[in-house]
Amino acid sequence: MRHVGHTYRLGTHGRAVTSHPGVGGTTFIALLSCSRCPKSGERNLRQMMPPDQIDRKFTQAGWKLDPHICPDCQRRANQEKTMTKPSPAAMKAQAAMFRLLSDHFDVEKGAFALGWSDEKIAAETGLAKDVVTEFRRAGFGEIKEPTELQAIRADINALEQLAREHLQGVTAEIAGLRSRLAQISSRVGA
Incomplete structure (x- = not known):
């Protein structure tokens, strides 16, 4: 995204620059604020550069720009995506669990067909018994006494x-x- 003017010098769009006198000349530090957390990134510059070149230094360091997202927030977002998205094998196991519950659990009676139970469905699908029990309770109801x-x-x-x-x-x-x-x-x- 192109900005009018030098966004780092103007201190706009989450960008800023500071300067410090040093040996051999002034050192510039470009700052970029994350839009998701309080973290700020810094890049040392030997000389003042155009904003797009400074932006490139931040992207090389792992930042996303516009909106500014630091590498830590990107990592967290990727972990959340992988944690919330079930694998194809998990989806197949859940579909099999639903089918087996539909076939072998009578909602009216609140009972399994002879030989069937949460344990057996868990063994057939590879899911944990607690997962099957929780799903059965939520979707099909409690087991009732005959x-x-x-x-x-x-x-x-x-x-x-x-x-x-x-x-x-x-x-x-x-x-x-x-x-x-x-x-x-x-x-x-x-």
């Missing part, structure tokens, strides 16, 4: 409650008998 098990569990709970009530009655009856025994024993002198 109605037969719910009925048996309710029967067990009812019988346990009946046993507790019966035990309380028996315990009260035993306590009453002990009390009568104590009364009779004290009258008879036994």
